[in-house]
Amino acid sequence: MALAEILQNIRDEEARVGRAPGSTRLIAVSKVQPLERVVAVLDEGHRLFGENKVQEAAGKWPDLRARYDGVTLHLIGPLQTNKARQAMELFDVIETLDRPKLARTIARIKDEMGQCPRLFVQVNTGEEEQKAGISPGEADTFIAECRELGLEIDGLMCIPPAGEEPSLHFALLAKIAARNDIPELSMGMSGDFERAVAQGATYVRVGSAIFGDRVYDT
Numbered sequence: 035m036a037l038a039e040i041l042q043n044i045r046d047e048e049a050r051v052g053r054a055p056g057s058t059r060l061i062a063v064s065k066v067q068p069l070e071r072v073v074a075v076l077d078e079g080h081r082l083f084g085e086n087k088v089q090e091a092a093g094k095w096p097d098l099r100a101r102y103d104g105v106t107l108h109l110i111g112p113l114q115t116n117k118a119r120q121a122m123e124l125f126d127v128i129e130t131l132d133r134p135k136l137a138r139t140i141a142r143i144k145d146e147m148g149q150c151p152r153l154f155v156q157v158n159t160g161e162e163e164q165k166a167g168i169s170p171g172e173a174d175t176f177i178a179e180c181r182e183l184g185l186e187i188d189g190l191m192c193i194p195p196a197g198e199e200p201s202l203h204f205a206l207l208a209k210i211a212a213r214n215d216i217p218e219l220s221m222g223m224s225g226d227f228e229r230a231v232a233q234g235a236t237y238v239r240v241g242s243a244i245f246g247d248r249v250y251d252t
C-alpha cells in the first residue's frame with residue numbers, strides 16, 4: 035500500500051464513522067527503513083514521521099530536517115532517562131512518557147531548556163509484563179503527577195497486545211483520555227489503523243504499510 039492509498043483509507047473511515055475529515059493524522063513510522071524510502075515519502079510531501087530509537091533518529095533526522103522544511107518527529111519507542119535530553123532536543127512529540135522517574139527528569143530538563151516537546155503518556159492497556167507503559171489502573175494518578183510537575187499531557191498512546199481485538203484497547207485508551215481531559219490519541223498501526231480511526235484516534239502510526247517490510251540486520 036502506498037502513502038496516498040493509506041491517507042485515502044483514513045479519510046474514508048473518518049467519513050464512515052462521522053468524524054471531521056483530517057481529524058486523524060498519519061505518522062509515517064520510518065524506523066529501520068532505508069533512507070531512499072524515507073526520502074521518497076518526503077518527496078511526496080509527507081512531513082509527519084515517527085521513530086522508536088533516539089540514536090537512530092539522531093543519525094538521520096537532523097540532516098533530513100535541513101533538506102526538508104516543516105518536518106514533525108514523534109518518538110514512539112521507550113525512552114531511557116539518560117537519553118531524555120537528547121530526545122527533547124530532537125523530537126517534537128515524545129509519546130512514551132510512562133513512569134515517574136522519567137517525568138521528573140523531563141520536568142527538570144524542561145526548566146533548564148525553557149522548552150519541552152509535546153508529551154503523550156503511554157498506557158500499557160494489555161498490562162503486558164514485557165511492554166512499556168503505565169498500567170490503566172495507575173494512569174489517572176500518573177497523569178496528575180505529571181501535571182503537578184508542570185508537564186502538559188497532550189495525548190495518550192497505546193500498543194495493543196498481539197492477538198487481541200485492538201478495538202477494545204483503543205476504546206479503553208479513549209476512555210482514560212476523556213476522563214483526564216486529554217485531547218490526542220495515538221493508536222493504530224498498519225494492521226488496525228482503520229479500527230483506531232473508528233475509536234477516535236487523532237494520530238495513527240503506520241510503518242510497513244507505507245514503506246514496505248522492515249529489513250533488520252541479523
Ligand SMILES: *Cc1c(COP(=O)(O)O)cnc(C)c1O
Pocket residue numbers: 063065086110111193222223224225239240241242243
Ligand atoms: C514500528 C511501530 C509502529 C508501526 O508498525 P507497523 O506495523 O509497521 O505499521 C507503530 N507504533 C510503534 C510504537 C512502533 O514501534
